[in-house]
Structures are given as structure tokens and as C-alpha cells.
Amino acid sequence: MPQIEVFAPAKVNLTLHVTGQRPDGYHLLDSLVAFADFGDHLSVETANALSLKVIGPFAKGVPEDNSNLCWRAAELFGEPVAITLDKRLPHPAGIGGGSSDAAAVLRAMETLFQRPYEGDALALGADTPVCRIATAARMQGIGDVVNKVNLIPMAAVLVNPGVDVPTPSVFKALESKSNAPMTEMPAPEFPAQLWSWLENQRNDLEEPARKVAPVISDVLHALSGRGARVVRMSGSGATCFALFENDGLADLVARDVARDHPDWWVQAVRLA
Ligand code: C5P
Numbered sequence: 001m002p003q004i005e006v007f008a009p010a011k012v013n014l015t016l017h018v019t020g021q022r023p024d025g026y027h028l029l030d031s032l033v034a035f036a037d038f039g040d041h042l043s044v045e046t047a048n049a050l051s052l053k054v055i056g057p058f059a060k061g062v063p064e065d066n067s068n069l070c071w072r073a074a075e076l077f078g079e080p081v082a083i084t085l086d087k088r089l090p091h092p093a094g095i096g097g098g099s100s101d102a103a104a105v106l107r108a109m110e111t112l113f114q115r116p117y118e119g120d121a122l123a124l125g126a127d128t129p130v131c132r133i134a135t136a137a138r139m140q141g142i143g144d145v146v147n148k149v150n151l152i153p154m155a156a157v158l159v160n161p162g163v164d165v166p167t168p169s170v171f172k173a174l175e176s177k178s179n180a181p182m183t184e185m186p187a188p189e190f191p192a193q194l195w196s197w198l199e200n201q202r203n204d205l206e207e208p209a210r211k212v213a214p215v216i217s218d219v220l221h222a223l224s225g226r227g228a229r230v231v232r233m234s235g236s237g238a239t240c241f242a243l244f245e246n247d248g249l250a251d252l253v254a255r256d257v258a259r260d261h262p263d264w265w266v267q268a269v270r271l272a
Helices: 069-077 097-113 128-133 167-173 191-200 206-212 215-223 247-260
Strands: 003-013 017-021 027-046 051-055 081-086 137-141 145-148 154-160 230-233 240-244 265-271
Touching: 003 097, 003 128, 003 154, 027 097, 027 154, 069 081, 069 097, 081 097, 097 128, 128 137, 128 145, 154 215, 154 247, 167 206, 191 230, 206 215, 206 230, 215 230, 215 240, 215 247, 240 247, 247 265
Parallel strands: 051 081
Antiparallel strands: 003 027, 017 027, 027 081, 027 137, 027 265, 137 145, 154 240, 154 265, 230 240
């Protein structure tokens, strides 16, 4: 049976501004999203019936039925496939695991069945449209408006302290739902301006997430004062990241944080 291997990179919200709320409760976002060279790995094979098997270091607790976004992606595409998901990303963690997996299943099925998926990607989670692009993009609307951007290569350290932070509870704890959007992003030809611009943006969900899960403050503290240009939380948490201009420094910081916090998930990555 034809089989395809696909990569589902971790998604990192370098900025995440909450600019409003719709009458149906969904929030309007303005977010610069980048993707890591680390993520989940999937294999998708044509089959007589839809199936899903989850393996890997973070397989525990991942459903193997239609409550998994991978399964729902295959159902929406409308062909039976056997999916193996090698779960290497912690979850739920604010780095898009489920959405990135669903987007990867759609990519694999588009190749296997030689036709584009023209259905609603947003139905597979707010991050699935941007995860289908899987390269740096500005995400707006409720996640449905996605435009590619050019970014300079960046080294990052991702840290997750192993707590589940439910996204709806973080949005609920957000006090101001109507914040300023991102200011205009400098072009990548001006890296110095881009770095200082990045420093001046925010993740509006960071403060409410720290109230819901105080350990997030410990993670941000552990990443601070180590030479990073930006230390921030991704998505609705609990994963935080530090951005470095220097790849070697990122690797050293990852080593030190992992040594000091053996219970945390720590990963040095390159973003694009
Ligand atoms: O689509 P996803 O599963 O990522 O969203 C999880 C929850 O986050 C939603 O049920 C909603 O409560 C909240 N959300 C929101 N506004 C968005 C995206 C998500 O309020 N734009």
C-alpha cells in the first residue's frame, strides 16, 4: 500500500495579540507564528479502513479514535488511511501539536490521493490553517486569515513544565479582550530592527496563563538573564520560548535549563 512520511513541526507564537472578541465568544487574534525543526512524525498509508496508532515519548493520553484531530482530518478528507503518529511534542502545550498533526495528515493525503483538500481547515482547530503553511506567517481573524512572512533564521529554546493549561480557561482569565494589534513588522533585511520590534510585541495570554498555572512564571524566570533577545510564552501555554541570535548560545542554555529542571521538557530548535 502506498505510504507517506510527514513531519508536523512545533508551532511557536512569537507574538500573540488578542484584539477583540466576536459575539460567538471566539477571540480575534494578531499573531506572528514560526515553525521549529522539531516536531511529531507521521506515517500515512492507504488502507481499507481508517485507523490511528500513537507511539513515541508523548503517546500517553493521546486518543486513538475520532476525538483525535488526525482522525478527524482523515475523515474530512474522505478516504480511509492507516495513520501512525510518533508523538514527540508535549501536549496540550501551546505549540500546536494537535493542529500541526492534523495539517500534516492533510498534506500526506493530498499527495497520496493527488487532490487538494478544499474543506474547512479551521474545523480542525484554530491553528490548523497556519499549520498547513508550516512556515513563518501572520495569523489574524480567529486563526482563519493567514499570510506568509519572511523571517530571519532564529535559534530558540522551548521549555514545557508538564502542566496542562486548558485554552478556554486562559481566555476566560484574560481581562482586556481588546488590545492593540501588532505594530508593522520590519523587513528581514533589517535584522536589528526586527529583533527590537520582536522585543516590543507581546503575548496577551501570558498574564492570564500565569494566573491559571503559576509554574509558567518559573519557566519564564528560568529562561531569563541568559542572553536571550526575547523570552515569552507560546499560544495559551504552558510552553515558553527564548529566542537567540546565536545558535551555540541556545544549545548551551537548553543544556543548563535541562540540568537545573530535569522534570521539564527542554528542546533547542531552529525556527523558520
Ligand atoms: O480551535 P482550538 O481547539 O485551538 O480552540 C480551543 C479553544 O480556544 C476554543 O474552544 C475557544 O474557547 C478558544 N479560542 C478562542 N478564540 C480563538 C481560538 C480559540 O476563544 N480565536
